[in-house]
Amino acid sequence: xxxxxxxxxxxxxxxxxxxxxxxxxxxxxxxxxxxxxxxxxxxxxxxxxxxxxxxxxxxxxxxxxxxxx
Numbered sequence: 894x895x896x897x898x899x900x901x902x903x904x905x906x907x908x909x910x911x912x913x914x915x916x917x918x919x920x921x922x923x924x925x926x927x928x929x930x931x932x933x934x935x936x937x938x939x940x941x942x943x944x945x946x947x948x949x950x951x952x953x954x955x956x957x958x959x960x961x962x
Contacts, residue, residue: 894932
């Protein structure tokens with residue numbers, strides 16, 4: 894994870910994005926990052942209704958990074 898954005902306005906979650914990927918319908922967010930650890934742990938709670946499935950999103954081409962060796 895390189896970028897984390899959590900925005901609240903008037904006590905309500907307006908935006909949650911991780912590395913440019915936005916997450917909507919999140920009902921709970923937990924962040925744990927201890928000093929000396931290299932990576933934070935983020936837990937998101939998202940409600941699912943009967944009949945819904947989790948489907949992987951297509952990555953936005955602008956968010957993909959080219960890694961050169």
